[in-house]
Amino acid sequence: MKRNGETKRRRNVAEEAEQGGGGEDPAMWENLDRNFRQVQSVLDRNRSLIQQVNDNHQSRMADNMSKNVALIQELNGNISKVVNMYSDLNTSFSSGFHGGKNGHDGGGAAGTRA
Numbered sequence: 001m002k003r004n005g006e007t008k009r010r011r012n013v014a015e016e017a018e019q020g021g022g023g024e025d026p027a028m029w030e031n032l033d034r035n036f037r038q039v040q041s042v043l044d045r046n047r048s049l050i051q052q053v054n055d056n057h058q059s060r061m062a063d064n065m066s067k068n069v070a071l072i073q074e075l076n077g078n079i080s081k082v083v084n085m086y087s088d089l090n091t092s093f094s095s096g097f098h099g100g101k102n103g104h105d106g107g108g109a110a111g112t113r114a
Helices: 002-018 026-059 062-101 107-111
Strands: none
Touching: 026 062
């Protein structure tokens, strides 16, 4: 349920930006929204991985326990991805606001669109 509220909040911010209610560039808000959705996708995958690890651990079967090694490695890699994604979001957001106001090109926002 919390995720739906966060999605609605991001959508409202993007809509306000498009209507000129506090945003700089609608494309910047769309880019941020897209990046937040990518982060949420990784976080959803992490939730699933954690559930699988817990289920395997509770089963106490040797085969399931050995599967946890790969699951935990994927989880660890995903956590690093999320940290990098949030760092990119911060750069994109800052560039969009500060770069655009100061006449810079705001290159951080364009760099995360790929």
